[in-house]
Amino acid sequence: MRLISSIAEMQAISKNIKKSEKSIGFVPTMGCLHAGHVSLLEKSAHQNQVNILSIFVNPTQFNEASDFENYPKDIDNDCILAKKSKVDYVFLPTKESLYPDQYCFKISENKESEILEGLYRPDHFTGVLTVVFKLLNIIMPDNLYLGEKDYQQYKLIKNMVSALFLPVEVIACQTIRESDGLAMSSRNRRLSKEERQIAPVLYKYLSQEKTAEEAKSRLEEHNFKIDYLIDLNNRRYAAAWLGKTRLIDNIELIGVRS
Numbered sequence: 001m002r003l004i005s006s007i008a009e010m011q012a013i014s015k016n017i018k019k020s021e022k023s024i025g026f027v028p029t030m031g032c033l034h035a036g037h038v039s040l041l042e043k044s045a046h047q048n049q050v051n052i053l054s055i056f057v058n059p060t061q062f063n064e065a066s067d068f069e070n071y072p073k074d075i076d077n078d079c080i081l082a083k084k085s086k087v088d089y090v091f092l093p094t095k096e097s098l099y100p101d102q103y104c105f106k107i108s109e110n111k112e113s114e115i116l117e118g119l120y121r122p123d124h125f126t127g128v129l130t131v132v133f134k135l136l137n138i139i140m141p142d143n144l145y146l147g148e149k150d151y152q153q154y155k156l157i158k159n160m161v162s163a164l165f166l167p168v169e170v171i172a173c174q175t176i177r178e179s180d181g182l183a184m185s186s187r188n189r190r191l192s193k194e195e196r197q198i199a200p201v202l203y204k205y206l207s208q209e210k211t212a213e214e215a216k217s218r219l220e221e222h223n224f225k226i227d228y229l230i231d232l233n234n235r236r237y238a239a240a241w242l243g244k245t246r247l248i249d250n251i252e253l254i255g256v257r258s
């Protein structure tokens, strides 16, 4: 496994891989890897001849400077997990090199990016789409692996790939959960011991309650502060604060409403 931070070097490596007609699987992340990321990496390793992981905490998708600065980092453990997941290259660009234009050029979407997360995090998805577009252009993967944990993000990237005719297949990977149901997330590390014990009820009520309204009431009883809890196109989406930590989750609605 090789660690690459230079964009020029990553481009040269990708070009060579393409020349040899090997397929490239790509998993973009912000690091602090956990079993959710590992499931994407393993799928990519299984379905491709070359497996590339990127770790980049993307400043343009954060709404609060403090959230960006305090985003958890654990590069040593990331490398251990990446190696175990059969990653060939870890791409670690700097923000200066990835934004030579100081973010003058952007990819934005003006429909589905403005609901749910987009309502509470203005311009978040512009940051996400722009960085993914840049990473796809550098790495030129055949297959891109994204988690359903961030379902709205998955849909927007899939729609961008289709709208801009990008030559990559977008593959959705199911949400990996802790044994008590809590969706794995790098941000879970920020939960206090007490909050960590309460956190699984987010998934519990999302899945169990017949209506979004009922799920919302149950969660409020447990001191969750709800940003949104909405049923949309056969999926139930939620974002809620537990103390100072914002958790998001979503489930497919089959079987929830009778």
Ligand code: AMP
Pocket: 028, 029, 030, 031, 035, 036, 037, 039, 040, 145, 146, 147, 148, 149, 150, 173, 174, 175, 176, 177, 183, 184, 185, 186
């Ligand atoms: P992040 O590092 O949070 O930006 O996530 C990188 C990728 O991993 C995104 O495609 C996420 O949707 C995916 N991911 C994060 N957590 C999970 C999880 N618990 N299960 C499946 N995929 C996940």
